[in-house]
Amino acid sequence: MSEEQRWSICPVEDCEFAQEFDPDAPAFCPDCGMELISQCPSCKGPVRLENQVNCNECGLPFKE
Numbered sequence: 001m002s003e004e005q006r007w008s009i010c011p012v013e014d015c016e017f018a019q020e021f022d023p024d025a026p027a028f029c030p031d032c033g034m035e036l037i038s039q040c041p042s043c044k045g046p047v048r049l050e051n052q053v054n055c056n057e058c059g060l061p062f063k064e
Contacts, residue, residue, distance in 0.1 A: 008036040018050035
């Protein structure tokens with residue numbers, strides 16, 4: 001069984017940076033310097049889409 005795709009996204013509203021999740025990749029956005037998120041800070045649900053704006057598990061907004 002293959003693992004679902006996971007993304008690291010920038011939480012800044014005006015920044016659209018996203019990359020496929022890689023635990024060895026830099027943890028900060030190269031465009032704005034903000035720390036990337038790959039899971040919900042509240043419930044730890046994974047980011048599954050490169051343009052995801054809310055957690056699919058608890059509904060928490062990812063963009064500030």
